[in-house]
Amino acid sequence: MDQKRMEQFGKRLETRRQELRRSVTHKQQSGRTLDDSLAPDVIDRAASTYAKDFLFRQSTNERHLLEMVEDSLGRVRDGSFGQCLSCGEGINSKRLEAVPWTRYCIACQEKIERAS
Ligand SMILES: [Zn+2]
Numbered sequence: 001m002d003q004k005r006m007e008q009f010g011k012r013l014e015t016r017r018q019e020l021r022r023s024v025t026h027k028q029q030s031g032r033t034l035d036d037s038l039a040p041d042v043i044d045r046a047a048s049t050y051a052k053d054f055l056f057r058q059s060t061n062e063r064h065l066l067e068m069v070e071d072s073l074g075r076v077r078d079g080s081f082g083q084c085l086s087c088g089e090g091i092n093s094k095r096l097e098a099v100p101w102t103r104y105c106i107a108c109q110e111k112i113e114r115a116s
Contacts (some may be wrong), residue, residue: 001081001082001090006076006079006081006082007076009072009076009081009082009096009100010073010076010077010081012100013069013072013073013076013100013101014073016069016100016101017066017069017070017073020062020065020066020069021066023059023062024059024062024063024066027055027058027059027062028059030055031052031055031056031059034048034051034052034055065101068101068103069101071101071103072100072101072103082096084103084104084105084108085103085104085108086103086104086105086108086111086112087105087107087108089105090105091104091105092105092106
């Protein structure tokens with residue numbers, strides 16, 4: 001992949017990273033706010049547990065995505081961005097356009113998904 005394209009992907013990943021960081025921080029704060037609010041009865045407590053659980057699962061997904069975005073930024077820096085981590089082949093450019101933090105080419109991704 002040429003330098004210019006890699007930089008474009010780098011910018012997109014950087015933007016995504018900032019969004020995710022903001023969102024993860026926001027959810028952590030919301031979770032804490034729920035902790036602090038005293039639930040006056042059982043129904044409210046159940047609702048607040050549910051809301052916390054929901055926030056927790058969402059922020060777990062986002063943290064996971066954030067890690068992948070940060071990994072990809074590392075690969076932009078060391079110049080290996082766009083290569084499959086498993087077979088080393090170049091990842092299809094449409095796939096990268098859609099999911100720039102992807103780690104594997106389609107063939108390897110399918111293999112991994114079948115194996116798990
Ligand atoms: Zn591959």
